[in-house]
Amino acid sequence: MTNNAGLMGFVHRRRRGAELFLLVLALVVGIGAYASVGLGVDGEVPANLIGYGSWLAALAVVAHIAIRFVAPYADPVLLPVVTALNGLGLAVLHRLDLAEETSNASKQLMWMTLGVALFVGALLVIRDHRQLGRYTYTMGLVAIGFLVLPMLPVIGNEVNGARIWVRLGPLGFQPGEVAKVLLVLAFAGYLVVHRDALALAGRRLLFIDLPRGRDLGPIVAMWLISLCILVLQKDLGSSLLFFGLFLVMLYVSTERPGWLFVGAIMFLCGAVAAYFFVGHVTERVDIWLHPFADARGDGYQLVQSLYGFAWGGLIGQGLGEGIPYRIPEAQNDFIMAAVGEELGLTAVIAVLLLYGLIVERALRTALICRDGLGKLIAMGLGSVIAIQVFVVVGGVTRLVPLTGLTTPFLSAGGSSLIANWVIVAILLRISDQARRPVPDLTEESGDPDEAQTQVVRVVDR
Amino acid sequence: MNKPIRAVSIFCLLLFVALMINATYLQFWAADDLNNRPDNARATEAAFSRERGDILVGRKAIATSVDSHDRYKYLRRYTEPYLYAPITGYLQLNSQTGLERSQNEILSGEDPRLFVNRLVDLVRNESNKGGNVSLTIDPDAQEAAYQSLEQAVGPDGEGAVVAIEPKTGKILAMTSYPTYNPNQLATHDFSAAGENYKRLSNDDHEPLLNRAIQTRLFPGSTFKMVTAAAALDTGLYTEDDMVPSGATYQPNGVGNVIDNEGRYQCDPAKVSFATAMEFSCNTAFARMAVELGEDRLRATAEAFGFNSDDYFDDLPATAESVFPTEDLEDTFVAQTGFGQYTVQATPLQMAMVAAAIANNGTLMKPKLIDEIQSADYETLQPFEPEELQHDAISPKAAEQVTDLMVDTVNSGTASPAAIPGVEVAGKTGTAQRGSGLPPYAWFTSFAPAGDAKVAVAVMIQSAPGKEIAGGLLGGPVAKAVMEAVLQ
Numbered sequence: 001m002t003n004n005a006g007l008m009g010f011v012h013r014r015r016r017g018a019e020l021f022l023l024v025l026a027l028v029v030g031i032g033a034y035a036s037v038g039l040g041v042d043g044e045v046p047a048n049l050i051g052y053g054s055w056l057a058a059l060a061v062v063a064h065i066a067i068r069f070v071a072p073y074a075d076p077v078l079l080p081v082v083t084a085l086n087g088l089g090l091a092v093l094h095r096l097d098l099a100e101e102t103s104n105a106s107k108q109l110m111w112m113t114l115g116v117a118l119f120v121g122a123l124l125v126i127r128d129h130r131q132l133g134r135y136t137y138t139m140g141l142v143a144i145g146f147l148v149l150p151m152l153p154v155i156g157n158e159v160n161g162a163r164i165w166v167r168l169g170p171l172g173f174q175p176g177e178v179a180k181v182l183l184v185l186a187f188a189g190y191l192v193v194h195r196d197a198l199a200l201a202g203r204r205l206l207f208i209d210l211p212r213g214r215d216l217g218p219i220v221a222m223w224l225i226s227l228c229i230l231v232l233q234k235d236l237g238s239s240l241l242f243f244g245l246f247l248v249m250l251y252v253s254t255e256r257p258g259w260l261f262v263g264a265i266m267f268l269c270g271a272v273a274a275y276f277f278v279g280h281v282t283e284r285v286d287i288w289l290h291p292f293a294d295a296r297g298d299g300y301q302l303v304q305s306l307y308g309f310a311w312g313g314l315i316g317q318g319l320g321e322g323i324p325y326r327i328p329e330a331q332n333d334f335i336m337a338a339v340g341e342e343l344g345l346t347a348v349i350a351v352l353l354l355y356g357l358i359v360e361r362a363l364r365t366a367l368i369c370r371d372g373l374g375k376l377i378a379m380g381l382g383s384v385i386a387i388q389v390f391v392v393v394g395g396v397t398r399l400v401p402l403t404g405l406t407t408p409f410l411s412a413g414g415s416s417l418i419a420n421w422v423i424v425a426i427l428l429r430i431s432d433q434a435r436r437p438v439p440d441l442t443e444e445s446g447d448p449d450e451a452q453t454q455v456v457r458v459v460d461r
Numbered sequence: 462m463n464k465p466i467r468a469v470s471i472f473c474l475l476l477f478v479a480l481m482i483n484a485t486y487l488q489f490w491a492a493d494d495l496n497n498r499p500d501n502a503r504a505t506e507a508a509f510s511r512e513r514g515d516i517l518v519g520r521k522a523i524a525t526s527v528d529s530h531d532r533y534k535y536l537r538r539y540t541e542p543y544l545y546a547p548i549t550g551y552l553q554l555n556s557q558t559g560l561e562r563s564q565n566e567i568l569s570g571e572d573p574r575l576f577v578n579r580l581v582d583l584v585r586n587e588s589n590k591g592g593n594v595s596l597t598i599d600p601d602a603q604e605a606a607y608q609s610l611e612q613a614v615g616p617d618g619e620g621a622v623v624a625i626e627p628k629t630g631k632i633l634a635m636t637s638y639p640t641y642n643p644n645q646l647a648t649h650d651f652s653a654a655g656e657n658y659k660r661l662s663n664d665d666h667e668p669l670l671n672r673a674i675q676t677r678l679f680p681g682s683t684f685k686m687v688t689a690a691a692a693l694d695t696g697l698y699t700e701d702d703m704v705p706s707g708a709t710y711q712p713n714g715v716g717n718v719i720d721n722e723g724r725y726q727c728d729p730a731k732v733s734f735a736t737a738m739e740f741s742c743n744t745a746f747a748r749m750a751v752e753l754g755e756d757r758l759r760a761t762a763e764a765f766g767f768n769s770d771d772y773f774d775d776l777p778a779t780a781e782s783v784f785p786t787e788d789l790e791d792t793f794v795a796q797t798g799f800g801q802y803t804v805q806a807t808p809l810q811m812a813m814v815a816a817a818i819a820n821n822g823t824l825m826k827p828k829l830i831d832e833i834q835s836a837d838y839e840t841l842q843p844f845e846p847e848e849l850q851h852d853a854i855s856p857k858a859a860e861q862v863t864d865l866m867v868d869t870v871n872s873g874t875a876s877p878a879a880i881p882g883v884e885v886a887g888k889t890g891t892a893q894r895g896s897g898l899p900p901y902a903w904f905t906s907f908a909p910a911g912d913a914k915v916a917v918a919v920m921i922q923s924a925p926g927k928e929i930a931g932g933l934l935g936g937p938v939a940k941a942v943m944e945a946v947l948q
Contacts, residue, residue, distance in 0.1 A: 002909055167906050202578075251469075252462055264501055298502070307503055309488050309492075310496050311504075313492050314488065326502070326503070345485060345489060355477070356474075360473075367463055379462075379466050383469065386473040387476075387882055389476075389477075393484075394478050
């Protein structure tokens with residue numbers, strides 16, 4: 001592991017006051033947007049503004065207090081950023097509700113409540129992230145189990161062509177969202193143990209260190225799993241997300257770009273084969289290349305999304321003043337188009353910067369973390385957010401083919417929201433560990449032989 | 462592991478930069494192109510949602526935007542739907558008709574003249590309501606036209622009335638029967654609107670048609686105004702001359718034989734011009750047309766607006782009134798002389814002929830729009846009369862035609878339009894359709910003859926169960942409208 005000596009000399013402060021201040025700003029965004037929706041649609045401030053605002057503020061304060069008590073050194077930026085995103089998402093959902101007469105916003109607020117509860121729960125239960133390394137294979141198996149769930153008869157459910165839903169009575173659930181967290185933990189646990197074997201052996205070919213054939217097992221396995229998801233569940237987004245995630249984590253743990261090279265080739269082969277042999281993929285790519293060819297049929301959703309962005313322009317039409325409900329699924333994958341239409345490029349860039357901040361904070365945590373497991377988990381979770389945002393926002397803005405993933409913290413959907421709140425909890429836990437001052441052990445004696453045996457705190461089970 | 466983590470950071474940075482550049486391209490550079498694509502409904506929907514200006518008759522708004530509590534903010538409401546439907550038209554998503562279409566820029570607020578107001582509204586944070594359009598319509602005349610027309614044609618009949626102020630070209634009344642309720646088409650319940658549209662467009666009586674400007678028919682004997690005007694203007698005859706007539710006339714001995722449908726006053730070989738007009742002698746006007754020749758007749762007709770489709774801008778889809786442009790056999794020239802053969806005119810066109818005669822021979826451009834106003838009723842464009850054709854016929858010829866038409870009311874076929882104490886000039890028309898179909902009835906008149914305040918054209922396309930005759934059916938309608946204006 002690389003030496004952290006350069007960072008060791010610097011002692012992090014807790015910065016909880018800064019977090020509280022930023023939280024107030026985040027709440028101003030969320031509650032202000034909610035009020036603005038009422039003004040734009042009905043011409044008056046929503047009647048339940050105080051109740052709604054208090055509820056949102058209470059959730060933020062609860063999360064903040066939990067951090068103060070159980071993770072006092074945790075990163076102060078993450079919670080305000082996700083609160084702002086979640087609040088903005090609620091306001092946009094509320095705006096779509098008013099137009100479509102749905103009730104996604106109130107459901108989302110309930111899910112957010114549950115998400116914050118799980119967030120606090122995760123911080124309380126996981127007192128040290130190194131605990132997570134003990135359940136590597138269990139979590140891997142559970143993740144695969146989750147991925148298989150939608151394929152099962154009766155509870156499996158196909159929505160908009162992708163079989164990624166589990167439905168139990170009135171409750172819909174996307175197991176993939178939970179699986180992605182478990183997969184990061186499982187990969188991290190596996191790689192931190194096996195990284196040496198994967199890293200050291202290999203041969204050099206054209207400036208690139210290629211791994212040995214026999215070490216290819218895990219990457220091939222993951223590649224096959226991703227392909228299965230793609231072919232069987234027609235879920236292009238998750239497939240890309242899982243494989244990309246695995247690749248990045250493999251590269252970081254082994255420090256060998258050769259893995260990226262091998263992975264990229266495998267991905268390209270898979271992608272090209274999928275384009276030719278999986279109808280769903282062919283269709284998505286064709287829509288991406290020629291969205292206007294069938295603007296009223298297959299291309300309708302993407303074209304409406306593009307029209308929404310264009311109609312928003314630089315500053316947007318104003319909340320309640322646009323027509324985002326013309327975009328099918330505006331409350332899900334296409335919520336960024338609704339943001340773009342009513343709040344303009346300004347807000348799109350702001351939201352992207354907020355996501356960028358989350359990723360940056362996660363990667364920074366990975367940099368300063370003192371153990372390999374924590375580094376890999378933080379880096380993995382940051383990458384998940386980055387890839388997911390890129391794939392879904394790139395999809396709705398026609399940068400890449402549309403793949404169908406939720407927009408973290410913005411899209412309607414309980415499983416996604418909960419999973420993302422847990423991701424933030426884990427990131428905060430790791431950053432709390434990383435930023436906590438190192439116990440002073442170096443000044444005991446100059447002579448190592450006379451030094452007392454270093455006391456290592458055993459992680460309690 | 463920090464080196465690859467830094468590499469991953471840079472990679473993530475690139476991903477986000479790519480997203481931002483793409484979003485900027487989409488929302489800034491490509492935005493205009495996307496907004497202007499024909500299948501992009503956003504601009505249309507936004508315009509549909511907007512608070513449009515009012516269409517005003519006097520101080521009354523006949524079309525106005527009211528708050529709507531559905532996905533669109535404002536609903537267009539027509540306060541006197543049946544009376545004004547042919548004028549206002551209706552507003553639908555993606556389609557408008559009538560004034561809603563021709564004045565869309567003003568009503569929606571997109572017109573450049575409203576730019577300053579829009580800017581002020583933006584600064585004051587007030588809603589940007591569109592501009593108002595105030596009409597030249599005289600509400601009493603409009604009401605009289607509608608009621609009397611409905612009475613004349615009966616519930617299953619069809620017809621139209623146009624009244625013009627001769628000196629200015631202001632349209633005082635414009636009505637078409639049957640009509641419809643534009644509120645049923647402007648409703649936000651699109652399926653109901655679709656049903657209503659289907660019902661109205663499948664209706665045999667074509668209620669969606671504005672017959673005053675969109676239906677052109679044989680003008681019949683009312684076209685004798687034009688023939689007389691041509692004869693007097695070119696100096697072929699004066700009003701005091703005797704003109705050739707006779708019981709029948711077969712030009713050059715070929716083609717149809719023209720008779721006078723039993724009006725024995727026309728039988729002498731020569732009758733006075735006044736008699737020919739009073740009793741609407743077909744033979745006299747047929748001979749007059751042949752003497753004039755189709756070129757001179759056409760020249761006069763075109764001076765009144767025939768063969769031109771750009772004299773009326775205020776409503777869309779105005780039909781062009783036609784006079785044949787090719788060289789004609791005499792037998793056909795003879796028929797054009799009393800408004801048959803291929804001569805066809807809209808009610809608006811015949812009202813313009815009457816108005817030009819009433820205005821000393823000068824034809825004013827017909828206008829329906831009095832003023833363009835801002836949302837605060839501030840005048841942006843006042844009414845300005847425009848001459849369409851100075852001296853379409855000479856003032857002297859106009860005076861003579863007027864005299865002949867006054868005689869026609871006082872002691873001829875147009876007597877049903879006589880108003881006690883007012884000198885009325887008028888001409889009837891009963892246009893044959895041939896093959897056993899009932900004829901069309903026309904009536905044109907203006908009053909007071911010396912200093913006309915109103916010129917009217919009444920067209921009755923069908924009136925089931927009634928005897929079709931221009932004087933009997935159309936006369937009372939014209940009289941009612943003139944009285945409403947003169948009072």
